[in-house]
Amino acid sequence: MRHQYKNLLKRYSFYLGGDQPHVPWIERIRSVIGAFIGLMLVLTAAKFLGELSGLDEWLTASLGASALLVFALPQSPMAQPWAVIAGNTLSALVGISVIHLTNEPLLAMPLAASLSILGMFVLRCLHPPAAAVALIVVLGHVVHYRYAFFPVMVDSVLLVLAGAVYSNLTGKPYPNRPN
Template identity: 80%
Template sequence: MQRYAFYFGGDQPPVAMLERARSGFGAFIGLMLVLTTAKYLGELGGIDEWLMASLGASALLVFALPGSSMAQPWAVIAGNTLSALIGICIVHAVGEPLIAIPLAASLSILGMFFLRCLHPPAAAVSLIVVLGHVLHFRYAFFPVMVDSILLVLARAAYSNLTGKRYPNRPS
């Protein structure tokens, strides 16, 4: 049975219950702050789109794995924004969804490699843009970039409260 345990999460490192609770509570508080602020900013600007759908996946990285290079501010903000911009360009350039969808994701991944801002949820941002036929470049800045900045700021504030260092500075 142990031979096959890794198929059912057996390869996951053990995490103390306090750390699990801290991560879950932090993600809740962080997302509430981001969503409330983004909704308010959207209402001020008269913009309906104030939320990006992949924010939950970004919150998982930022709050549960804050030491990961993929959860650092540059990766979160630049990765999400770049992927949204690429997705919007693909929507304008490619009319066939069967080509546009994989092209947007693959170019986003390539772009994140070049800019050294790998953030897995960002690849989903490019897909969301293509699937939603988002045509306005404004979407890349609000909500995508603004939500990403707010999430990083919420994590930084939460780190002050919990003593968990964020962002991580290379030694």
């Protein structure tokens, strides 16, 4: 009987994160500190640039998800500079374009997200948080293409730069160099 419970637990632990690889605590701490420092630098710089330019929008909410990839999974293809910068910028451009084509949010949201995914496939810049950028643009009814460049592109560039400096200082090569 006990053996059956053990087998059931092992079999279904997959659904509760049992498939996640073990990450040593030192790597967890490195990732958390990196994300904190990186996001603080990016947000401070973006806020300063926003104040200089007189723009209220200086932050994109999906930056936290991008930071997870850049700082915790720097070896992932989806965390590489082209994926982060081009994926986020493209998705913002797609979301803004969709808003100009339709005023119906129930159509605009899935259309923006799915078309941004298609664009990321075409440009080879898959970055999961970027699909959220398209949704954020539609939900926020952002209609100015400027938003794609500031804050989205600028924040993405700053995050990648912070990630590169931090990762290389802590012994994790970033970005990946093709073999």
